[in-house]
Amino acid sequence: MLKTVNRVLLGLLGLGLFALGGGVLLGGLDLQRRWGFGMPGWWPFLGPDDVLLGAEGRTRWREEGWWWPTVIAALAVLLALLLWWLLAQRRHHLDRVLVDSEDGAAVRLDGRTLEDAIEEEAQALGGVSRAQVRLTGRRTAPTARVRLMLEPYADPARTLGRLSRETLAHARDSVGLDRLPSKVRFREAHHRARRTA
Template identity: 40%
Template structure:
């Protein structure tokens, strides 16, 4: 996930959480159990507060411009949230990769399986799993390695970078391919003595 998308996601979640938290805190101050426990200097809403009295409602009814403005603003917010959701869904696993000719495609799972097979051939790798993410013009391979107990992480990573990732980038050319590698070590199996 790009830094821009991470920033947008975090900012959206932060704003939604801040609005909900402030609204919940303001409404909670109208109840007696919460109001009694608040410090004396803190603002609180009255329990008998009337949000819109008849005079205020009458003044708002005289102005016919505000209902369309409120509906339009809510529609814009809804469309922005839907666009953000669509971008999040589309940025997931890569399904199909178009090749040089029109109509010729390569399944993303087939390319991921080929990369995983090449990664398993690296010395010291017990298991490997590859997922292709991103968009057709900018790919990201998430590679998960499980090394044997005697495998060297440095050696495996060097072979991976010099062989499997280079071949994957050549296969995906002219598209850019980034590789995220996660390494873990297979646990020793304890022998039972009878």
């Protein structure tokens, strides 16, 4: 879904910039006069001496009470959409992983299912109170981003070793990957002190 939205938005943006640049180039080189064709009446840039936005266009709505609130609201909406788009890129994770079935046909496994399986097995390791897993990368070469919340008594080196040798190795073997690169982050779980009577 995100890839489709990215492609559509980038395609529309590219098409708009191409049309704008082409129109400015036609006007700047005075090609409509040289080649004998006309530009639409609303197009502001008709010749090499014209400007894209003249003094009248810049000052036309300045005296209207609705102008500045409308401009600020439109820019705020545009900024919110751009921030959403930027954050959506960071949250991207694999929706499908291609599994080698060893019979020539590739099977698609839901990425969230594999993430859940890795999380469940990681949480079963001694000293791990919570695990979060996100798969990124390509469908044929995923990368695992693992966050583990460790209990205060847990040994991080031992936990990392077991995570690599057991949990991530099981995940890698189950989907038939040669390798499963991983980035692991640890945090310590903090428990509130309880008063006992």
